[in-house]
Amino acid sequence: MLLGSAVAGYAWTLRAQRRQLERLLDAADAKLERLQRQFERFVPSDLVERLTDVGDELKPARRYVTILFADLRGFTALCDRLDPAVTVDILNGYFGHMIEAITQHHGHVTELVGDGLLALFGALQPNPWQARDAVLSALAMRSALARYNQTLLARQLPELRFGIGIHAGEVIAGIIGTGALSKFSVTGDPINVASRVEGLTSAMQVDLLITEVIRDRLGDDFDLAPMPATLVKGKAAPIRTWTVRADAVR
Amino acid sequence: MALLLDEIAWSEPLLAADPDPAWTAELKRRGAHVFEVDRRVAASPWLREAAYSVTSYVPSEISERQLHMGAMIIAQENACRYCYGANRAYMKVLGYSESFIQNIERDVHVAEMDAKERAAIAFCRNLSRSRPRPARDTIDQLVGLGFTRLQVNEMAFLIAFGCFYNRLATLMACPPERSFEAMANGPVGRLLGLVVPLWGRLTHAGARRASTDVPLEATALKAGPFGSVVALLAGLPAARIMKAALDGAFDLPLISRPAKALMFAVVARTLDCGYCEGEAAQLLADEGVDAAEFDIAMDTLGSTRLRPDENAMVAWTRETVSYETAAIQRQTRSLGAGLNRAVLLEAIGVAALANATVRLAMLRE
Numbered sequence: 001m002l003l004g005s006a007v008a009g010y011a012w013t014l015r016a017q018r019r020q021l022e023r024l025l026d027a028a029d030a031k032l033e034r035l036q037r038q039f040e041r042f043v044p045s046d047l048v049e050r051l052t053d054v055g056d057e058l059k060p061a062r063r064y065v066t067i068l069f070a071d072l073r074g075f076t077a078l079c080d081r082l083d084p085a086v087t088v089d090i091l092n093g094y095f096g097h098m099i100e101a102i103t104q105h106h107g108h109v110t111e112l113v114g115d116g117l118l119a120l121f122g123a124l125q126p127n128p129w130q131a132r133d134a135v136l137s138a139l140a141m142r143s144a145l146a147r148y149n150q151t152l153l154a155r156q157l158p159e160l161r162f163g164i165g166i167h168a169g170e171v172i173a174g175i176i177g178t179g180a181l182s183k184f185s186v187t188g189d190p191i192n193v194a195s196r197v198e199g200l201t202s203a204m205q206v207d208l209l210i211t212e213v214i215r216d217r218l219g220d221d222f223d224l225a226p227m228p229a230t231l232v233k234g235k236a237a238p239i240r241t242w243t244v245r246a247d248a249v250r
Numbered sequence: 251m252a253l254l255l256d257e258i259a260w261s262e263p264l265l266a267a268d269p270d271p272a273w274t275a276e277l278k279r280r281g282a283h284v285f286e287v288d289r290r291v292a293a294s295p296w297l298r299e300a301a302y303s304v305t306s307y308v309p310s311e312i313s314e315r316q317l318h319m320g321a322m323i324i325a326q327e328n329a330c331r332y333c334y335g336a337n338r339a340y341m342k343v344l345g346y347s348e349s350f351i352q353n354i355e356r357d358v359h360v361a362e363m364d365a366k367e368r369a370a371i372a373f374c375r376n377l378s379r380s381r382p383r384p385a386r387d388t389i390d391q392l393v394g395l396g397f398t399r400l401q402v403n404e405m406a407f408l409i410a411f412g413c414f415y416n417r418l419a420t421l422m423a424c425p426p427e428r429s430f431e432a433m434a435n436g437p438v439g440r441l442l443g444l445v446v447p448l449w450g451r452l453t454h455a456g457a458r459r460a461s462t463d464v465p466l467e468a469t470a471l472k473a474g475p476f477g478s479v480v481a482l483l484a485g486l487p488a489a490r491i492m493k494a495a496l497d498g499a500f501d502l503p504l505i506s507r508p509a510k511a512l513m514f515a516v517v518a519r520t521l522d523c524g525y526c527e528g529e530a531a532q533l534l535a536d537e538g539v540d541a542a543e544f545d546i547a548m549d550t551l552g553s554t555r556l557r558p559d560e561n562a563m564v565a566w567t568r569e570t571v572s573y574e575t576a577a578i579q580r581q582t583r584s585l586g587a588g589l590n591r592a593v594l595l596e597a598i599g600v601a602a603l604a605n606a607t608v609r610l611a612m613l614r615e
């Protein structure tokens with residue numbers, strides 16, 4: 001009987017320990033999930049998943065990516081006239097619309113700097129249709145901005161205008177920075193070119209410019225107009241660009 | 251991150267039930283249950299047979315336990331509310347404990363499994379996701395752990411066809427089998443969970459039901475679209491199922507053959523499967539589409555040779571490879587707005603089959 005009581009007591013202890021372990025596991029699981037969800041606000045969810053699953057396998061690599069730069073025109077001057085809270089509210093609304101247009105077309109926004117954004121296509125996963133996706137994104141951004149401007153006008157706020165530059169090329173992609181401050185990003189000459197091309201939109205009085213490498217990958221589906229070849233900083237030869245007038249035609 | 255059952259957003263059905271009394275009677279004659287999916291695919295001869303094959307498949311090489319665990323994991327990976335709920339409930343009825351099910355759906359490392367079973371579950375997750383597709387060393391690793399090559403092939407088929415069925419249910423937004431789920435999670439389910447395993451031990455004692463079908467010859471398997479992929483299943487009952495699905499899908503004229511081949515090519519390119527893209531290019535060449543035209547069609551996700559609705563299907567097919575459930579159901583609803591029911595059903599079936607075929611082709615690499 002004594003042995004029986006000891007066995008029963010041991011079984012009860014084991015059961016209690018098992019329940020405690022299960023509770024601990026549930027709590028750890030819920031915490032990890034919350035952490036992942038929070039982390040996804042700052043970096044693409046695909047990247048969070050890969051970092052969680054493969055750990056340190058996300059090594060820096062050369063990748064062919066398409067880069068989209070977008071910048072608001074005249075927004076700095078506008079900031080001086082508006083209440084800071086209103087300015088931030090306008091910007092947040094703008095970024096919300098733009099990010100949605102980009103993610104719907106397989107891109108991800110990697111940087112928000114002031115009123116500018118940098119989006120990449122094909123950086124996290126190989127994407128055979130990255131040039132097309134970037135241009136479709138830009139066209140969706142154009143439509144989204146028109147819709148957003150309607151809401152701004154209704155609130156008696158000034159309309160926004162943007163410039164977008166799209167280019168592609170081989171970059172180095174990876175986690176860049178130190179332990180204290182690091183992020184997934186890309187570096188390389190094509191990034192600078194995309195930024196310069198975005199800068200040309202103002203002078204050429206268009207909202208969207210693509211380079212020759214992008215045009216060559218689009219086929220005949222888009223209504224394009226050639227722009228004058230222009231010399232940009234850091235390039236010996238002038239860059240040829242096209243503006244995209246309309247959606248894919250088929 | 252694989253979602254848990256209640257985290258999956260699921261829209262209202264995209265296709266209403268459209269049961270065919272003759273097919274319902276036939277399923278009952280075969281001793282099968284008529285599921286919500288069966289009620290929606292009854293109008294397509296190849297699709298209804300393929301759907302029935304998934305739910306009635308008896309593995310010849312792998313264990314029933316691997317089949318059940320794998321089916322649930324694949325449905326979870328594909329965030330298919332319909333299949334995940336049904337498979338989870340089925341496991342309860344078969345006597346798997348709630349804690350065991352929770353462990354494998356949250357973290358395979360804490361479930362009571364050996365290294366072989368863990369590797370098999372990891373294979374299910376990796377091939378379902380295919381981002382990137384598992385490489386040749388995955389198969390070598392499974393063989394190294396003691397699986398035979400035929401077992402690996404059967405696992406790959408079940409994963410691929412699981413992905414097929416998950417896509418059918420997801421793209422149609424098939425309503426979950428709620429009454430079955432409620433039964434399995436209630437007192438009746440608990441009782442069945444005690445009786446069914448006992449009954450299984452008393453009646454079969456591990457015996458397998460042998461397929462009565464005569465295996466098809468290798469040459470017969472290789473004939474037809476993606477025959478070389480089908481031939482990888484030689485020696486398995488799965489081979490006949492895969493061949494019937496592919497032949498049936500390419501024979502039905504609701505969507506033109508070039509459009510279907512292009513849909514397969516798009517899935518192949520998205521998953522970086524050069525072999526399947528080549529096979530699709532050959533199918534298109536047989537239809538008079540030369541290499542230059544194929545390249546343009548692939549770059550632009552469409553062709554002037556196709557009808558406008560077919561071009562929309564080709565572009566949409568790309569989205570069916572990796573998706574967020576709510577988004578793909580929205581996109582499918584939008585595609586369906588311009589199509590009649592039969593054509594939408596066929597598009598869903600072809601896209602689902604393309605995803606299965608290209609994942610299965612991983613066995614060649």
